[in-house]
Amino acid sequence: MSEQKKKTTIVLFSGDYDKAMAAYIIANGAAAYDHEVTIFHTFWGLNALRKEEHPALKKGFLEKMFAKLMPKSADKMGLSKMNFAGMGPKMIKHVIKKHNAMTLPQLIEMAKEQDVNLIACTMTMDLLGLQQEELMDDIDYAGVAAYLGEASEGNVNLFI
Amino acid sequence: MSEQKKKTTIVLFSGDYDKAMAAYIIANGAAAYDHEVTIFHTFWGLNALRKEEHPALKKGFLEKMFAKLMPKSADKMGLSKMNFAGMGPKMIKHVIKKHNAMTLPQLIEMAKEQDVNLIACTMTMDLLGLQQEELMDDIDYAGVAAYLGEASEGNVNLFI
Amino acid sequence: MSEQKKKTTIVLFSGDYDKAMAAYIIANGAAAYDHEVTIFHTFWGLNALRKEEHPALKKGFLEKMFAKLMPKSADKMGLSKMNFAGMGPKMIKHVIKKHNAMTLPQLIEMAKEQDVNLIACTMTMDLLGLQQEELMDDIDYAGVAAYLGEASEGNVNLFI
Secondary structure (H helix, E strand, O other): OOOOOOEEEEEEOOOOHHHHHHHHHHHHHHHHOOOEEEEEEOHHHHHHHEOOOOOOOOOOHHHHHHHHHOOOOHHHOOOOOOOHHHHHHHHHHHHHHHOOOOOHHHHHHHHHHOOOEEEEEHHHHHHHOOOHHHEOOOOEEEOHHHHHHHHOOOOEEEEO | OOOOOOEEEEEEOOOOHHHHHHHHHHHHHHHHOOOEEEEEEOHHHHHHHEOOOOOOOOOOHHHHHHHHHOOOOHHHOOOOOOOHHHHHHHHHHHHHHHOOOOOHHHHHHHHHHOOOEEEEEHHHHHHHOOOHHHEOOOOEEEOHHHHHHHHOOOOEEEEO | OOOOOOEEEEEEOOOOHHHHHHHHHHHHHHHHOOOEEEEEEOHHHHHHHEOOOOOOOOOOHHHHHHHHHOOOOHHHOOOOOOOHHHHHHHHHHHHHHHOOOOOHHHHHHHHHHOOOEEEEEHHHHHHHOOOHHHEOOOOEEEOHHHHHHHHOOOOEEEEO
């Protein structure tokens, strides 16, 4: 029988552009090495999966506040350091272009092409008032149990 | 002989309400799946274990400063994002209530009931001037060696 | 045949003094327990490896900005919490001295003496415009593939 695939799991908790980049760079690297890779998006990390255009949704007051105040997509995220009211992300995107590196939306696209398993945490979606219509189409929805199932067999498990 | 229990270890470094919630949600999930779970509280994560009422303690100037400026209990922690001078935690606690989810103090209580091993890092307690009298009663005290002993046999090891 | 050494790998993403301290304390602990230890410095974590004195280097505008705005060495890093415009690190260094604990530069020195493998991520060096001349002498340079090679055999893998 063939050897089992190695597993890499990442909890993406952070809503920062740089941290999400690190998560997706590791995930894409692991997928290229034929690991089975899962990124479990929870809390502010869910914003990486938001799409800017979506149907109008009925929301309560706090849910509207969160939706308005959180970054509206991966491309809109700020930096964990040196954000400078939005200048930091512009600087980073400029150097990414200059060095022919990949932007966060490109890294996410690549992860999908490599069959990285993108999961949105349903419990924190509820808390932040995010609905499936606001998130990308080809992702999965699950809770902490599904994450633990993967992670307990994982070779590399990270919380970012 | 029966199979050995799976182990999950979490270093809780962060003193943010949302990050501590994530740590305790994962810990409680792992305990429910019969993992042996340890949360090693270090640096700002020690604040999750502080109790608001405690005997008056003799402290030096810097230790008093830290004690005054750090959140005085799990319930008093701020958010890692969108804290808005304390409005953020109020919003989160409101949606937690609305969705019948658990607050951080409730998650900590549940972890104790499920025999999650709560450890306070003695070295960083010294640095921040925290004394055992200020922390919850039913926790353990240890250093990095104890953490590494657990983690090197762990299936899921996270730094939060 | 003798048993294989346990492996500990840490991705040091953070440029905060306290988080880097935690990373190096865990790394030194693991090395003392005879683990093979790797710290992979990426993004802001690269600043822990900067040396203050180095030859003048030719840099573009953005690279100069990053070099100027980022902490110029481990000793110059700020805190993740309670930084208070630089007062926080002074407080921490004061209590470190008082308790005969080790400062971050001392912890890094110890890690080198214990043969902890210090790696600078070449991809993010490019992005932030950091050159080998600016970093410590006795470190290695590698990309995400090298990290994943170590981590997939690791017993303890952390992202800090």
